[in-house]
Amino acid sequence: MKLRLSGAPFKLAFDGHMTRRPTFKMEGTLAADTASLRQAMVWAGQKPLPGGGFGRFALKAQTFVGGSTIALSSVNVELDNNIAEGVLTIATDGHSMVQGTLAADEIDLSPYISTVQLLRSGERDWSPVPIALDGLKGVDVDLRLSAARVNVAHVRLGRTAVAATVRTGNLNVAIGEAQAFGGVLKGSFGIARAQAATDLKAQLQFSDVDLERCLGELLGLRRLEGKGTLALALDSSGGNIYELTKALNGTANLTGRKGALSGFNIEQLLRRFERRPLSGGGEIRGGRTPYETLTVNVKINQGMAAVEEVRMEGPSVRIALGGAASIPSRQLDLKGTASLLSSLSSGTAAGTPSFEMPFVVEGPWDEPLMWWDVQSRIQRSVPAQSVLDAMRNRPAGDPIRSAIERLTGRAPRAT
Numbered sequence: 001m002k003l004r005l006s007g008a009p010f011k012l013a014f015d016g017h018m019t020r021r022p023t024f025k026m027e028g029t030l031a032a033d034t035a036s037l038r039q040a041m042v043w044a045g046q047k048p049l050p051g052g053g054f055g056r057f058a059l060k061a062q063t064f065v066g067g068s069t070i071a072l073s074s075v076n077v078e079l080d081n082n083i084a085e086g087v088l089t090i091a092t093d094g095h096s097m098v099q100g101t102l103a104a105d106e107i108d109l110s111p112y113i114s115t116v117q118l119l120r121s122g123e124r125d126w127s128p129v130p131i132a133l134d135g136l137k138g139v140d141v142d143l144r145l146s147a148a149r150v151n152v153a154h155v156r157l158g159r160t161a162v163a164a165t166v167r168t169g170n171l172n173v174a175i176g177e178a179q180a181f182g183g184v185l186k187g188s189f190g191i192a193r194a195q196a197a198t199d200l201k202a203q204l205q206f207s208d209v210d211l212e213r214c215l216g217e218l219l220g221l222r223r224l225e226g227k228g229t230l231a232l233a234l235d236s237s238g239g240n241i242y243e244l245t246k247a248l249n250g251t252a253n254l255t256g257r258k259g260a261l262s263g264f265n266i267e268q269l270l271r272r273f274e275r276r277p278l279s280g281g282g283e284i285r286g287g288r289t290p291y292e293t294l295t296v297n298v299k300i301n302q303g304m305a306a307v308e309e310v311r312m313e314g315p316s317v318r319i320a321l322g323g324a325a326s327i328p329s330r331q332l333d334l335k336g337t338a339s340l341l342s343s344l345s346s347g348t349a350a351g352t353p354s355f356e357m358p359f360v361v362e363g364p365w366d367e368p369l370m371w372w373d374v375q376s377r378i379q380r381s382v383p384a385q386s387v388l389d390a391m392r393n394r395p396a397g398d399p400i401r402s403a404i405e406r407l408t409g410r411a412p413r414a415t
Contacts, residue, residue, distance in 0.1 A: 001028070009043040010034035016063070026065040030072070033058035037079065046139070050132045053080050053111030061088070068093035075102070082107050084145070096139040106149040113153060118241055126242040126328065131198045133191065137169035150178070155217050157185070169193050175204075181217070183209030183227075197237045200244060206230040211256055220366045226259015228294065245328045246303040256294035264289055264370070267317045270340045273372070274355045290314050303327045307334060316341050318353065325365065332368050334361040 003014040016028010034040045037057035038049055057079050061072035070090040077084055084107070088100035117127040142165050150157040158179025165172050170192040178185040187204035206214055207229050214230060216222040234250035237243075265287030291314040299306045303326065310321035321336030339353035358373035 001026070009040045014063070023067065024065075026063070028063060029060070030063040031058075031060045047137060051112045051116065052114035055080050055111075072100075075100070077102070080108070080111050084147075097142070098139060099142045101144045102146075104145070104147045106151070107145070107147045108151040110151055110153050126240075126245050126330075128240050128242050130240050133169060133171075133193045133198060139166070140168070141166040155180075180206060181209040181214040183207050183214075183229075185209075187232075194237060197239050198244070199235075199237045201235045202232060203234075204232045211254075211259060212262075223262050223264075224256065224259065224294075225262055225288075226256045226291070226294070228254060228256030228259070230254050234300070242328065248300055248303050248327055250300050252296070252298040252300065252305075254294070254296035256291070258292060259294065260288040260290045261312070261319075262288050266319065266338050267314075267340065269372075270317065270338055270355055270357055273357055274340065289317055289319075291317075298325075300327070310334075310336070314341075321361070323361075330365050332361050332363060332365050335359070336361070 001014065001016060001018045003012070005012040011033050013031045014026075014028055016026065018024075018026045034057050036055050038054040040057070041054075042048055057077075059072075059075070059077045061075040061077075064071045064073075068091060070092070072088040072090070075084075075086050075088050077086075077088075082104060084102040084104035086100055086102035088098065088102075091097040091099075116131075117129055119125065119127060142163075144161075144163045146159075146161045148159055150160045160178040161176040162178070163174045163176065170190065172188065172190040174188045175186055184207045185204065186207070187202070189202035189204065190200070192199040208227055209230065211224045211226050211228045211230075212222055215224055231253045232250065234248060234252075236245075236248040238245075238247050263286065266289040268287065289312075291312045293311075293313045295309060295311045296307075297309040299308055305325040305327055307321065307323050307325060310319070312319040312321075318339040318341055319336060320339075321334055323332070323334035323336075325332050325334070335358065337356055337358050339357075340355040342352045342354045360371045360373070361368050362371070363369045
């Protein structure tokens with residue numbers, strides 16, 4: 001049997017043989033291609049696939065058709081310039097089902113998420129565009145895929161092995177292992193349709209990764225250097241990205257080692273405050289603050305992240321931080337203490353704080369502002385204490401005394 005079909009939706013060719021006794025069977029070489037797989041599926045009566053991509057498609061394979069099953073071996077398939085080899089099985093009994101294993105040198109997944117916008121174009125707000133998943137209901141998929149290189153938008157992964165399943169419109173992806181950001185990524189995530197909303201669940205662990213690259217690509221935070229591990233356990237439900245951030249729950253844990261906080265030289269600034277507590281702090285930006293260990297523990301409830309612990313230990317500086325962060329508004333509201341640590345030559349136990357200064361971190365998380373506690377600086381300043389002492393004999397209702405009490409948080413010392 002030789003078959004050739006050519007039309008606007010697709011082209012198809014088959015060379016092989018066919019029998020119909022005792023049962024129908026067909027075996028041979030199948031080749032098919034189309035300029036748009038998306039349009040071909042619509043022509044075939046399937047719902048439009050979500051997202052972008054699914055354009056140029058070509059397939060060549062040894063084919064066996066028996067009953068309601070189509071088995072494809074020695075498969076060579078191309079989709080949107082992604083080329084892979086492997087085996088596929090298509091079941092057409094009732095609901096369509098595609099199973100298989102494919103391997104590729106390089107895969108670019110960017111076209112399929114090109115319509116997904118996390119942020120509004122040119123703005124810092126989360127996108128309110130509805131998430132469309134209806135196209136996933138047309139066919140069930142159980143696919144195992146491996147590749148030497150994977151591109152997902154601006155994220156580049158090395159050797160990757162994943163298993164992806166689609167059941168009744170619900171997508172689940174298990175990441176066996178992926179080389180990411182100089183380390184290894186493992187975990188899973190799932191997207192399910194629930195009435196008018198989208199349910200999201202993810203458990204991911206980035207082990208021994210470059211923190212600057214990892215946090216920069218994932219969260220837009222590019223001030224943390226070093227190697228570390230990031231573990232995320234998240235779930236949410238919403239009709240768009242903004243609604244997902246408002247309903248987000250879960251935990252985030254980060255550990256780092258032998259790195260630095262870039263853009264801030266905390267040690268230099270603390271030594272300046274130690275000598276001159278009221279000196280200007282406007283030169284805070286610039287330089288680096290090295291650390292030996294870093295621990296971050298965050299618990300998320302309905303879009304609000306409670307920063308339960310941030311602890312950074314360095315050779316000469318210790319930083320402890322806590323507070324909250326709003327994920328929907330991408331805002332920080334944190335308070336902490338920075339400490340200068342004693343050295344072995346100081347005569348005190350190494351690691352003992354020799355000078356401490358409270359501070360506040362506020363504003364958008366990609367460009368936060370850091371404020372040093374004014375009251376502590378005034379209390380440590382001898383000239384400032386002289387001024388406060390001069391106010392001690394003024395009456396309680398005096399406007400200057402009242403202003404100083406509001407600024408320092410306490411009344412001038414009595415004689």
